[in-house]
Amino acid sequence: MKLEFTKMEGCGNDYVYVDCVGGQPYIPDKSKLARSISDRHFGVGGDGLIFVNKSDSADFEMEMYNADGSRGEMCGNGIRCVAKLVYDRGYATTEKFTIESMGAVKYITVTAENGKAVEISVDMGEPILEPERIPAKLPGKAAKAVKVPITTADLYAEFTGVSMGNPHAVIFMDSVKGYGGKLAKMPLESFGPEFENHKFFPARVNTEFVEVTDRRNVNMRVWERGTGETLACGTGCCATCVAGVLTGKTDREVTVHVRGGDLKIHWNETDNHIYMTGPAREVFTGLIDV
Numbered sequence: 001m002k003l004e005f006t007k008m009e010g011c012g013n014d015y016v017y018v019d020c021v022g023g024q025p026y027i028p029d030k031s032k033l034a035r036s037i038s039d040r041h042f043g044v045g046g047d048g049l050i051f052v053n054k055s056d057s058a059d060f061e062m063e064m065y066n067a068d069g070s071r072g073e074m075c076g077n078g079i080r081c082v083a084k085l086v087y088d089r090g091y092a093t094t095e096k097f098t099i100e101s102m103g104a105v106k107y108i109t110v111t112a113e114n115g116k117a118v119e120i121s122v123d124m125g126e127p128i129l130e131p132e133r134i135p136a137k138l139p140g141k142a143a144k145a146v147k148v149p150i151t152t153a154d155l156y157a158e159f160t161g162v163s164m165g166n167p168h169a170v171i172f173m174d175s176v177k178g179y180g181g182k183l184a185k186m187p188l189e190s191f192g193p194e195f196e197n198h199k200f201f202p203a204r205v206n207t208e209f210v211e212v213t214d215r216r217n218v219n220m221r222v223w224e225r226g227t228g229e230t231l232a233c234g235t236g237c238c239a240t241c242v243a244g245v246l247t248g249k250t251d252r253e254v255t256v257h258v259r260g261g262d263l264k265i266h267w268n269e270t271d272n273h274i275y276m277t278g279p280a281r282e283v284f285t286g287l288i289d290v
Contacts, residue, residue, distance in 0.1 A: 001025070004289045005037070006047045006085065007044060008075030012205045012231025012260020014283070016046045017081065021060065021091050031069035033290060036069040039155040046286060047227050050078050052085055058100035059085050066226030074165035076234015076263075076276050080120040083108045084280040087117045098272035104165050122275040124235070127242045127267070129230070136161045136169075136200050146246050147175070152194035154178055157197075159207075160243035164235035167225075169195060170208045170243035183211040183219055192223025208236045211244070215251045218244065220258050238274045241250030241265040 003025060006017045016037050018025070027033055034049035036042070048066045055061035062082045064072040072078075079099055086092045086099075093161050095110045107123040128134060129144045136145050139162075145161030150169070158175035162168045173183055179191070186209060195207040204225040211219040219249045220240050222233040237256040244250030245267055263278040 001290060003027075004285065004286045004287055005044065006285045007046065008081040008085065008280060009260070010080045010234065010280045011233065011263060011278060012146060013075070013077035014046045014236060015048050015050045015064075015075075015081065016044050016079055017085060018049070018051045018053050019085065019089070021086065024053070030065060033066065035069040036063035037288065038268045044286070047224070047230050048072065048078075050075075050082065051169055052082050055100050057103070058098035058105045059092065060097070060099045062099055062101040062270055064101060066224070067228070068226040070226045071095070071102070072166065072226070074104060074235055075101075075122065075271065076164070076236075076238060077110075077232055077278070077280075078234070079106055079122055080234065080278060080280040083110060083120045083122070084117040084282065085189075087112065088115075088231060088282070090231065100103070101165070117280065119277060120280055121275060122207060122234075124164055124238050124274040124276050126272045127238070127274060129161070129242075131161060134161045134163040134167045135202055136205075138200060139203060144246065150195070150198065150200060151290055152191070152198065154194065155191055160240045160246055162239035164238045166235055167203055168208060168236055168239035169201070169205045170210060170240050171195075172243075172247065172249060173211045176209075183209055183221060186221065188221060188223050188229045192229060194222060196225045206233060206236055208233070208240050210240050212244070212249050215249070216253060217255050222255050222258070232258040232263070234263060234276055234278070237263045237265050241267050241274065
């Protein structure tokens with residue numbers, strides 16, 4: 001059969017989206033479809049596949065698959081694109097609504113121009129810092145995983161562990177030993193898999209490599225589990241802000257400069273919630289045989 005899809009991106013973090021709000025197409029193996037449709041040579045190409053569904057516990061649901069076919073719990077750039085899709089198509093009738101992903105409900109605020117969403121702010125909830133809930137199996141019994149030494153075959157570094165509904169290890173470049181170059185030229189294809197599959201992380205991990213410019217600006221590159229390096233990671237930017245505060249390197253409001261653009265992150269001291277604001281863009285629509 002032919003499947004209608006929409007290609008969208010948030011700061012270069014691109015996914016293939018399937019609109020199921022008007023009716024769910026029959027997909028016998030969604031993981032297999034995610035692998036084939038994400039292929040940049042033989043498929044549509046993207047960092048994964050996202051189904052946009054109706055929801056019983058929120059206004060809409062984001063059902064996310066990584067490029068390797070594994071389920072993803074949360075994607076900050078993905079959820080902004082879902083918000084744009086449902087708003088631009090008239091499914092969401094106000095600028096404020098909710099989207100859930102694997103049971104976690106997020107609160108959305110849309111800034112619109114001429115009936116189209118141009119910027120989306122997402123209340124990403126509270127960061128999870130307890131190691132066992134990230135999950136991270138660490139030596140000792142620390143209440144938080146802050147500046148934890150980690151060694152791979154090629155590098156020594158320190159990471160700060162944060163979960164935003166999915167696990168992150170944030171590594172500031174000033175802690176890295178074994179690589180003396182700049183972040184921009186760091187060979188993530190070599191280093192990323194070693195951290196993703198490290199014994200500390202039973203569910204694997206997304207790894208952010210961060211260079212601090214000043215207390216309100218950082219540069220970040222990310223290796224996402226199940227996908228590889230992406231141009232942006234919304235939850236990774238949130239985790240980076242949290243890690244910056246916990247290590248004393250940044251303020252609670254920070255602009256994270258990723259390879260695909262900029263995201264504004266605010267860790268609110270009053271309610272302990274992380275607020276992520278950034279763009280989302282529709283690239284094209286099409287049909288593919290599945």
